Amino acid sequence: YAAKRSGGGWVVYDPDVHGDGEDALRTAEDLRRALVAGELVLHYQPQVRVCDGALTGVEALVRWQHPELGLLPPARFLPVAEDHGLIGQVTGAVLAQAVAQAAAWRRQGLDLRVSVNVSATDLLDTGLARELGALLLGHGVPASRLVLEVTETELVRDTERASQVLAELADLGVATSIDDFGTGWSSLAQLHRMRFSELKLDRSFTQHLLTDPRAAAITASTVDLAHALGLRVVAEGVEDPQTLARLADLQCDESQGYWHAPPMPAGALLGWTSTTREGARAEGW
Ligand code: C2E
Ligand code: MG
Ligand code: MG
Ligand code: MG
Numbered sequence: 001y002a003a004k005r006s007g008g009g010w011v012v013y014d015p016d017v018h019g020d021g022e023d024a025l026r027t028a029e030d031l032r033r034a035l036v037a038g039e040l041v042l043h044y045q046p047q048v049r050v051c052d053g054a055l056t057g058v059e060a061l062v063r064w065q066h067p068e069l070g071l072l073p074p075a076r077f078l079p080v081a082e083d084h085g086l087i088g089q090v091t092g093a094v095l096a097q098a099v100a101q102a103a104a105w106r107r108q109g110l111d112l113r114v115s116v117n118v119s120a121t122d123l124l125d126t127g128l129a130r131e132l133g134a135l136l137l138g139h140g141v142p143a144s145r146l147v148l149e150v151t152e153t154e155l156v157r158d159t160e161r162a163s164q165v166l167a168e169l170a171d172l173g174v175a176t177s178i179d180d181f182g183t184g185w186s187s188l189a190q191l192h193r194m195r196f197s198e199l200k201l202d203r204s205f206t207q208h209l210l211t212d213p214r215a216a217a218i219t220a221s222t223v224d225l226a227h228a229l230g231l232r233v234v235a236e237g238v239e240d241p242q243t244l245a246r247l248a249d250l251q252c253d254e255s256q257g258y259w260h261a262p263p264m265p266a267g268a269l270l271g272w273t274s275t276t277r278e279g280a281r282a283e284g285w
Contacts, residue, residue: 028084031064031077035086039065040093042101043263046272047115047234047256049274055273057113057147059256060098061263062090082119090120095135099146101266103139107122108270115147115261120154124161129168136174143173147198150176153184155191163194170195177234188225199226201236206257209246220250227251 034040044058064072081087095116102114112224122128136143148169155162155178166176177198178191182205202220208215219235226233233246238257249256 004269024080024083027077027080028086030066031081031084031086031090033095034064034066035089038093039067040090040097041065042094042097042266044101044114044266045256045263046261046269047113047254050235050244050252050255053276055112055276056211056254058269059115059149059263060094060101061117078119081202082121087119087121088125091116091118092131095132099135099139099141101187102141102145104266106141110270110273111145113147113175115149117149117151117179120150120162122262123150123165126168128165129172129174132170132174134170136172144175147175147177148201149179151179151183152181155184155186155194159181159190159194160239161236166196167192169247180236182222188222188229192229196231198232198234199224200256201233201235201252203235203257206235206237206243206247207239209243216246216250219247219252223250223252 041063042060043063045059046055047057047058047059048054062074062078064077066072078087078090081090098114098116102112105112132146133143136146150162169176176195177196177200178196179200180202181199182202187198199222201222205215205219205222209219210216223233232253234254234256235243236251236256238247238255238259240246240259244255244259261276264272
């Protein structure tokens with residue numbers, strides 16, 4: 001296998017990530033070992049408020065620091081984790097690290113919302129809310145500072161069970177987000193019964209905002225409807241200032257993407273905030 005980074009995006013040379021063949025089996029065994037060895041690491045990508053550029057939160061994105069293959073992107077190992085019943089363990093490891101990191105930032109005076117991606121499988125786990133409650137309490141992190149993101153396409157798989165776990169999370173005070181919104185066939189009308197607090201507009205809309213009037217129209221009405229339902233809207237994949245300006249026109253609340261910053265190790269974030277506060281002032285924000 002090989003995977004390498006090229007200009008901020010991932011290039012993955014592996015045609016068989018979902019396969020049941022030798023490769024996948026070997027990866028599953030390797031992943032079991034990696035979970036014990038603590039090789040799963042998180043990078044954090046800033047989310048900024050559109051109106052003033054303030055840092056509001058970060059999204060935690062998992063990577064596998066593999067001893068031989070280097071830093072592997074989630075697409076390289078999450079499908080294997082799903083297929084081999086390891087996703088719950090991956091999510092557990094990610095949540096533990098993200099909450100510990102949120103606590104560490106709080107001690108440094110940085111009060112950030114931390115978003116964690118969970119799979120639909122995790123939402124069928126009736127123990128999730130209880131375990132999360134204990135984790136947050138143990139680290140002294142308010143539940144409201146944690147956001148769980150679930151992709152829209154996965155949500156439609158088992159809405160009944162998932163809504164119950166989502167309700168428990170809402171009772172706990174944990175925020176929830178519909179990730180990659182616009183990629184599936186669900187509508188906000190269907191999803192509003194689940195108590196979400198945030199909607200992430202898929203980057204396929206963000207990236208066509210300036211060139212495709214239909215993408216702009218869908219974005220505009222999605223933002224309006226989301227706001228009417230009391231949801232915050234975060235645009236993903238923002239790569240240039242023109243798109244950011246358009247998002248401001250459309251009243252989008254928050255923005256995330258390479259224009260602001262790529263995902264980075266936790267240690268780099270404090271440095272990033274101090275340099276961009278100056279940068280932001282220079283740009284007149
Ligand atoms: P996502 O949650 O939609 O995360 C956004 C992805 O877009 C990330 O890729 C991020 O690096 C990338 N990205 C950020 N800004 C830009 C931009 O301006 N342009 C472009 N083209 N891409 C941008 P990444 O880290 O490879 O993650 C891919 C997906 O893997 C995530 O999509 C999420 O669905 C999943 N994932 C990541 N971490 C976890 C995790 O801890 N648990 C689970 N279950 N899934 C995860
Ligand atoms: Mg996400
Ligand atoms: Mg997304
Ligand atoms: Mg995505």
